[in-house]
Amino acid sequence: MGDCFSCQNSNCFMKKNYDAHSYGEVVKNRFLLDCKKGQSFIIEGSPVQGIYFVYSGRAKVTRTGSNGKEQVIRLATDGDIIGHRGFNRGTVYPIAATALENTKLCYFHNKYFTEELQTHSTLTYDMMLFYADELDKSEARSKKYAQMSVREKVIDTLLDIYDRFGQDSKGLTFVLSRTELANVAGTKSEQTIRVLTALKNEGLIQCESKYIFMLNTVALRAEIEKFNL
DNA sequence: CCATTAAAGTGGT
DNA sequence: ACCACTTTAATGG
Numbered sequence: 001m002g003d004c005f006s007c008q009n010s011n012c013f014m015k016k017n018y019d020a021h022s023y024g025e026v027v028k029n030r031f032l033l034d035c036k037k038g039q040s041f042i043i044e045g046s047p048v049q050g051i052y053f054v055y056s057g058r059a060k061v062t063r064t065g066s067n068g069k070e071q072v073i074r075l076a077t078d079g080d081i082i083g084h085r086g087f088n089r090g091t092v093y094p095i096a097a098t099a100l101e102n103t104k105l106c107y108f109h110n111k112y113f114t115e116e117l118q119t120h121s122t123l124t125y126d127m128m129l130f131y132a133d134e135l136d137k138s139e140a141r142s143k144k145y146a147q148m149s150v151r152e153k154v155i156d157t158l159l160d161i162y163d164r165f166g167q168d169s170k171g172l173t174f175v176l177s178r179t180e181l182a183n184v185a186g187t188k189s190e191q192t193i194r195v196l197t198a199l200k201n202e203g204l205i206q207c208e209s210k211y212i213f214m215l216n217t218v219a220l221r222a223e224i225e226k227f228n229l
Numbered sequence: 230c231c232a233t234t235a236a237a238g239t240g241g242t
Numbered sequence: 243a244c245c246a247c248t249t250t251a252a253t254g255g
Contacts, residue, residue: 177236177237178236178237178238179236179237188243188244189236189237189238190237190238190239190243190244190245191243193237193238193239194238194239197238209237209250209251210236210237210251
């Protein structure tokens with residue numbers, strides 16, 4: 001794969017911040033990695049070596065909670081950055097990252113990326129905006145999840161996936177197992193399953209094995225509206 | 230296609 | 243909330 005300007009990710013941080021000429025150098029320093037479904041490409045606690053961008057596919061970023069249970073920090077797809085928090089700070093990644101389907105990754109070594117940040121201010125500024133945005137989302141989330149019931153957390157999670165990734169004729173395009181869904185919502189799979197059956201019986205969603213189709217996002221949004229103020 | 234294993238779902242404490 | 247059990251789906255030879 002020669003030049004990256006064929007990359008379909010308009011939100012790619014590297015592509016956005018370089019012109020076609022200087023981009024040649026970026027591509028030389030980039031490693032393309034192929035990740036199989038289920039493969040972990042960042043191990044929690046392992047030494048930081050670089051930064052990843054999702055070229056195509058789906059991945060989850062997780063952390064082991066104090067109780068030893070997995071918490072999904074965020075879901076990532078085409079163009080998203082992974083490993084930015086471990087990057088250039090401390091010596092180990094605070095998170096794990098796992099491919100949820102066959103996924104291609106762009107990878108840059110720490111040394112190269114650091115040099116770019118120090119010399120290329122538009123990239124640095126763009127990264128800063130990204131960090132600020134992530135912090136904002138993180139705060140908003142912990143604030144509302146402290147007050148939400150299990151049902152509300154599951155609804156919030158479903159809407160979040162709907163808003164970020166959308167749905168097709170089958171349902172939400174970011175397909176997760178019940179357990180993974182529970183890990184995103186910060187609950188247990190039994191509870192998540194019960195909320196899902198309730199929502200199904202109320203005609204708000206439709207479930208066909210692991211495909212979840214959102215039937216009434218308006219009503220669902222209304223339920224959690226007060227937390228987003 | 231069947232057998233084995235993993236995940237979903239349910240009910241009881 | 244937690245655990246144990248049944249049912250159903252996914253996997254792989």
